[in-house]
Amino acid sequence: MSHRELDDMLGKGWRKPAFVKKPLLRWALILGFFAYLIAAFMTIDVDWGRVYEGLDRGWAFVLAFTSPDFVSRWSDIWSGLLESIIMTVAASVVGILISIPIGLGAARNIAPLPVYIICRGIVAISRALQEIIVAILLVAIFGFGPLAGFLTLSFATIGFLSKLLAEDIEAMDKVQAEAIKASGARWTQWINYGVQPQVMPRLVGLSMYRIDINFRESAILGLVGAGGIGATLNTAFDRYEYDTAAAILILIIGIVMALEYLSGIIRARVQ
Secondary structure (H helix, E strand, O other): OOHHHHHHHHHOOOOOOOOOOOHHHHHHHHHHHHHHHHHHOOOOOHHHHHHHHHHHHHHHHHOOOOOOOOOOOOHHHHHHHHHHHHHHHHHHHHHHHHHHHHHEEEEEOOOHHHHHHHHHHHHHHHHHOOHHHHHHHHHHHHHOOOHHHHHHHHHHHHHHHHHHHHHHHHOOOOHHHHHHOOOOHHHHHHHHHHHHHHHHHHHHHHEEEEEEHHHHHHHHHHHHOOOHHHHHHHHHHHHOOOHHHHHHHHHHHHHHHHHHHHHHHHHHHHH
């Protein structure tokens, strides 16, 4: 039925109903939102003089992308990139290997209650602590360098991957798993033939996505002394070498895009 025919039947055009039906309440919420926005903005202490002074540096940083310098600090850039890649790969492998048993234990449909509570507790702790906080704590314990970054990324991978893997296991097709169990299979056989085939494509996709995240976060962790390309980037900013900083950011974007492309190929082959 066309819109014209519908209009002929109803006598007027269809309009999407308002989210809040009462007009008075709707306008009160809109005015309240803008009043809160203005009040929140007025509480921010903005030094407009510093903002004006920073415009020149901001524009210089933008212009640096037109002539990025890959040469002057190439040895430092390469060293930082290599450290980030090693840190990312090692932390991802360790994190994924630890995440799999924790993810199995955190799935209520296959794990007994005590194991489920312990594994869910580990997942909750890992997800509750933001990576920067963990990195600062580990830098204070182990000192500056890639070890703190490696441990931080491994810790973050466990919370991320275990939670999503457990949810995927809980949402799997029960019929296939029950058929394997009914055949008299042991617990390990049941997991290998009834559960693993259903969640493996998802696990591979999540693992590739986590490698992508870990590389991007390695650039952030370097800002607090946890090694990687972030430390090189921070040094470039401290020296006002915006052309070198632009080169580092372009390399990071290129590597992330390459990982995204590789992730798509691997997921397509697995599925």
